[in-house]
Amino acid sequence: MHSPNGARHAGQRSGSAVTAVPVLAGRAIRALVTAAIVCLIVAIGVGKLFLHVGMSPVLTGSMRPSFAPGDAVLTRPIPVSQLRAGMVVVFVPPGHATAYAHRIVSVSGSPSHPILTTKGDANPAPDHWRVTLNTPTITQVVGSVPKLGYPLTWLREPRWRAAIIGALGLLMTTVLTRSALRSRPRTSPRRPAHAC
Secondary structure, three states, X not given: OOOHHHHHHHXXXXXXXXXXXXXXXXXXXXXXXXHHHHHHHHHHHHHHHHOOOEEEEOOOOOOOOOOOOOOEEEEEEEEHHXXXXXXXXXXXXXXXXXXXXXXXXXXXXXXXXXXXXXXXXXXXXXXXXXXXOOOOXXXXXXXXEOOOHHHHHHHHOHHHHHHHHHHHHHXXXXXHHHHHHHHOOOOOOOOOOOOO
C-alpha cells in the first residue's frame, strides 16, 4: 500500500522536473547565443589580423543575385597588377564618398596604375565612371555572408554600437555571475542539539 506522503513527494519531484526543463533550456540558449557572439568576434579579429580578411555591409541591390542589401561581403587586399575582368572589387568612384563593390568589365592602362571599367551585375550597362587606381593594392570581394550586413551597419552608428556593447557586457556579466553563484558550495543549516 502506498502512503499519501510518498505520492505527494513523487508529485512534487515530477513537478519540479517539469519546471526545471524550461530553466535548463533557457540557460542552454543563453550559453549558445553568448558562445556564438564570442566566436563571431574572435573569427572577425583572427581573419582581419592574420588573413587580412575584411567585412563590409552591402547597401544596394546593384550586385543581385551575387549578393543583396543586408548581406556582408568578405574582402581581402590584392596587388593591382593581378586585376582581371570578372573580379569583384571594392572602390570609391570618382566624385563619390561611398565605396562600391562592382564587377570589373575591362582593365586598361599600365599594370601599376590600371584604369577599370566596372558594372553592377543587376545593372543593364557598365558604370559611367572610369576608376584610375593610384594605390599598390585594391580590395577584392572573395565571398559573402547573407544578412550579416545589418549588424555591421548598426555597429557603424555610435548609438547602436554603444547599445550592443552594453548589452554584450551585461549578458557576459550575468552569465559569469550566475556561473560563480552556482559553483559555490551550499552549506546545510545546523540542526539544534536535543537536550537529554
